[in-house]
Amino acid sequence: MNLSFLSALLLMLLIASVATADVYTWINEDGTREYGDEPPGGAKKAKLPVIQKLKPLKMPKLEKKNLKESVGQFQGYSQLNIVSPKQEAIITAGSAGNLTVQLQISPALEALHEVILLVDGIPTQRGPQLQFQLENINRGSHLLQVQVKYQGKLLISSPKRRIHVQRPSILNRSSSR
Numbered sequence: 726m727n728l729s730f731l732s733a734l735l736l737m738l739l740i741a742s743v744a745t746a747d748v749y750t751w752i753n754e755d756g757t758r759e760y761g762d763e764p765p766g767g768a769k770k771a772k773l774p775v776i777q778k779l780k781p782l783k784m785p786k787l788e789k790k791n792l793k794e795s796v797g798q799f800q801g802y803s804q805l806n807i808v809s810p811k812q813e814a815i816i817t818a819g820s821a822g823n824l825t826v827q828l829q830i831s832p833a834l835e836a837l838h839e840v841i842l843l844v845d846g847i848p849t850q851r852g853p854q855l856q857f858q859l860e861n862i863n864r865g866s867h868l869l870q871v872q873v874k875y876q877g878k879l880l881i882s883s884p885k886r887r888i889h890v891q892r893p894s895i896l897n898r899s900s901s902r
Contacts, residue, residue: 747762747770748760748761748762748770748771748773749761749762749763749764749768749769749770749771750768750769750770750771751764751765751767751768751769799835801880801881802830802831802832802873802880802881803831803832804829804830804831804881805828805829805830805831805871805873805881805882805883806828806829806830806883806884807826807827807828807869807870807871807883807884807886808827808828808829809825809826809827810824810826810869810886810888811886812886812887813887813888813889814888814889815888815889815890815891816862816888816889816890816891817891822859822860822861822862822863822864822890822892823858823859823860823861823862824858824859824862824888825856825857825858825859826842826856826857826858826859826869826871827855827856828840828855828856828857828871828883829855830855830873830881834853834855834873835875836853837875837876838853838873838874838875838880839851839852839853839873839874839875840852840853840854840855840871840872840873841871841872841873841874842857842859842869842870842871843868843869843870843871843872844859844862844867844868844869845867845868846868846870862890863890863892864890864891864892865889865890866887866888866889866890867887867888867889867890868885868886868887869885869886869887869888870882870883870884870885870886871883
């Protein structure tokens with residue numbers, strides 16, 4: 726046998742022995758139960774639950790010809806709206822400039838269509854979802870808008886939504902200090 730095969734075999738046996746190592750349990754001086762693989766005197770072998778094994782989910786395969794057919798039958802969207810935050814919403818300092826943008830689209834979002842969230846006209850996030858999380862938005866007023874595109878072609882845009890973010894500033898400190 727060749728040396729690399731033997732070393733690989735030895736390594737596999739070593740890993741297998743570590744994977745099946747025993748676990749012990751005991752009560753320490755403080756009365757707390759502890760677990761470990763190196764037991765002190767008086768430790769007992771722990772009975773561990775059997776690890777549940779799940780079969781991987783099988784995702785349906787989308788054939789390219791079916792996708793092309795469904796895109797070819799697409800009639801367009803009738804509406805795209807920002808549901809939350811509301812128009813002229815004020816995001817307070819307690820939110821630290823974080824907010825969730827929730828969308829509504831009709832009919833349902835098609836496969837391969839991309840939703841793009843614009844903040845002040847700048848694309849900030851994109852994906853096939855109808856909810857986006859914005860974090861640490863700067864203080865001030867901002868315009869939100871959402872677009873749906875397919876292969877770079879604009880399909881629909883939402884109306885613009887103005888929001889206001891209030892954040893603490895050292896300039897706004899009380900003068901009573």
